[in-house]
Amino acid sequence: MSDQPRRRGYHHGNLREALIEATIDLIEEKGPQGFTIAEAAKRAGVSAAAPYRHFAGRDDLIAEVARCGFVLFAELMEFAYDDGGPSALSAFLATGRAYLAFAEKHPGYYMAMFESGVPLNATPELARASERATAILTLAAARLSEHLPAERRPPASMFAAHIWAMSHGVVELFARSTPGSRGPFPADQLLETGIGIYLRGLGLIPPDTGPEPEKI
Amino acid sequence: MSDQPRRRGYHHGNLREALIEATIDLIEEKGPQGFTIAEAAKRAGVSAAAPYRHFAGRDDLIAEVARCGFVLFAELMEFAYDDGGPSALSAFLATGRAYLAFAEKHPGYYMAMFESGVPLNATPELARASERATAILTLAAARLSEHLPAERRPPASMFAAHIWAMSHGVVELFARSTPGSRGPFPADQLLETGIGIYLRGLGLIPPDTGPEPEKI
DNA sequence: TGTACATCAGTGAACGCGCGTTCACTGATGTAC
């Protein structure tokens, strides 16, 4: 938050972390391609050459930010999932809410992860972090779909992919407060209702009462 | 496709369109931020200053490409929708397929529209084009949901937003052939099944036969 | 049909800028003895 460069002396003492922080803020403000190493260094109160003591270059720094983002993301999802309690359904819905909350509270991370152009396998560490996050969502989906008879149970990874796709789509299209926002619905409501309808389609939520749909 | 600059003389004759074409190709190859006016001009066989006779600047050119993209997009969606025939349901599913087909066949347009950072209301013409595209999807959703009893019918714009979000999410996360693609499912199958489950949740597709889900 | 002229769509040189990165350096830190 504090952009003022404050240094204790010749050595920064914490430059690596300070650069990561600065990168997050910069990406948040100007988007992934508006980010420059030079400005991150300036914000950390350090010369433009200093970052190269800690990162191989621009892409390496962004990849590291993305990795940290996935780590935090996974932690939040895991915390929200709460080991499947109090019920598989509520735990699942909580992870969905956590997804959106993460994107809204940490747009810098989110952009580094999904909009920076850094491929998810740019570094082995990044690949591992993103896989771990995927695994949590997939686990939540798997646990929830155990309540479904096996013969009409989609693969858990497909289930998870559907939810991920809808969540990501809502974030990208409707959660940004950029001018030109579409539609009158707040993003969290949109995602909540969307997931609700999807789960009803799977048979995980009882259908609404009401007359049968006419034949179409 | 032909990158060779071929000119008939001092005047290009068709520079505006040639620049748009070059921009599409460049964005497709290098992403929206890899695009430069200088290179678009070179591809069109023209000096770097020439584009300024036709566009106010970089952003204006990208915005125009996005606008063209929305126009084509709307046309394809409209064609796929086919005025709601042969049935509201099949017409709706066709528009979903058209969405994905557009993203796959015209990635340059798609990126200019959704990933370039150009806000959808950057110019009045762009805003109009994107609204028209939205309107078509919303119309398809409205027509389809007429088959639902009014009291459990979500607003058509919300319905449309759900579908748009899932489609966009599938495109962004699973349709790119970039290294690091996730999941073993082809994008079209993912979208098809996802929309199917969603529509079942709305009651627009009869539920699968099978035992009731246990209480969860 | 021919000529004069306005208009238009290009050129090419130049600008200022900021970026990513390298390099030889230097000041601070910590460890061996």
Add this chain to the structure above:
DNA sequence: TGTACATCAGTGAACGCGCGTTCACTGATGTAC
């Protein structure tokens, strides 16, 4: 406890580059008469 020295994390100047944009210009086109 004090000193010598290796190591580390910074500096600042410099580089080459390519970009967006401007400007005075010039060649081609089309229209009025």
